[in-house]
Amino acid sequence: MAEVMVRDGRFSRMLADAAIKEARRGSSSESRIVKPVPDIDTSANTLQTPDRLVHVLTTFSSPRIVVLGNVLSDDECDALCAYTEQRLTRSPVVGDTDGGTQLHAHRTSKGAMLGRGETELIARIDARLAAIARWPVQNGEGLQVLRYEKGNEYRAHYDWFDPDQPGPRKHLEHGGQRVGTFVLYLCDVDEGGGTSFPNLGLEVQPRKGNAVFFRNTDDYGSPDRQTLHAGAPVVSGIKFVANKWLRERAY
Numbered sequence: 001m002a003e004v005m006v007r008d009g010r011f012s013r014m015l016a017d018a019a020i021k022e023a024r025r026g027s028s029s030e031s032r033i034v035k036p037v038p039d040i041d042t043s044a045n046t047l048q049t050p051d052r053l054v055h056v057l058t059t060f061s062s063p064r065i066v067v068l069g070n071v072l073s074d075d076e077c078d079a080l081c082a083y084t085e086q087r088l089t090r091s092p093v094v095g096d097t098d099g100g101t102q103l104h105a106h107r108t109s110k111g112a113m114l115g116r117g118e119t120e121l122i123a124r125i126d127a128r129l130a131a132i133a134r135w136p137v138q139n140g141e142g143l144q145v146l147r148y149e150k151g152n153e154y155r156a157h158y159d160w161f162d163p164d165q166p167g168p169r170k171h172l173e174h175g176g177q178r179v180g181t182f183v184l185y186l187c188d189v190d191e192g193g194g195t196s197f198p199n200l201g202l203e204v205q206p207r208k209g210n211a212v213f214f215r216n217t218d219d220y221g222s223p224d225r226q227t228l229h230a231g232a233p234v235v236s237g238i239k240f241v242a243n244k245w246l247r248e249r250a251y
């Protein structure tokens with residue numbers, strides 16, 4: 001339909017896509033319903049999880065972003081890095097057409113996907129993050145550990161799957177949208193390597209044991225374009241992070 005609108009000459013491509021999206025949303029009463037979302041209680045400057053007192057450092061309202069301290073102990077960070085070090089391979093991205101993964105110059109880190117609850121340590125971290133975001137463990141993907149060396153980066157991207165692209169759409173079939181993201185910092189970085197949000201003028205500096213959480217969708221469960229973010233190039237040192245993506249449904 002967008003093709004016809006554009007060919008017709010009356011609509012730009014962007015306008016045609018936006019009009020179709022709006023019409024789809026309007027025609028389905030379900031998409032108008034405010035959906036439950038992962039969220040963090042930031043009413044105080046600390047947050048008690050079953051096994052650890054986490055610090056609430058900074059909050060941002062729209063999109064919802066929370067910077068947390070003391071999420072992991074130094075020992076937990078070191079153990080997670082050591083556990084994954086041998087399994088790291090070049091990190092892929094999801095292709096737009098077939099949903100398969102491919103290597104891309106925009107993502108130069110190495111990484112490894114861990115199974116949910118794969119070890120006692122990982123199960124403990126999975127449970128802690130679920131408690132922080134008040135979102136079921138079953139809705140979380142396994143942790144993804146990434147290692148960036150000098151010059152490595154992940155250029156601006158979204159974590160949500162684009163429902164309008166055939167490849168990413170396939171990933172929605174199992175577990176639904178990625179409604180939330182945690183980036184856990186597993187080490188300090190000498191210079192560079194921040195997680196930046198270019199549309200917001202915001203950058204979170206990596207600090208061992210800290211984390212940034214953000215919601216990827218709006219109140220209706222639609223992808224939020226303001227969540228554009230990047231792993232800035234590491235200038236010196238090594239950067240280790242673990243991602244935890246929270247899905248809409250059990251995954």
Ligand SMILES: O=C(O)CCC(=O)C(=O)O
Nearest residue numbers: 154183194195230231241
């Ligand atoms: O490395 C970072 O700071 C962010 C990583 C990220 O956004 C991702 O892997 O999706």
Ligand SMILES: [Fe+2]
Nearest residue numbers: 157158159229
């Ligand atoms: Fe990301």
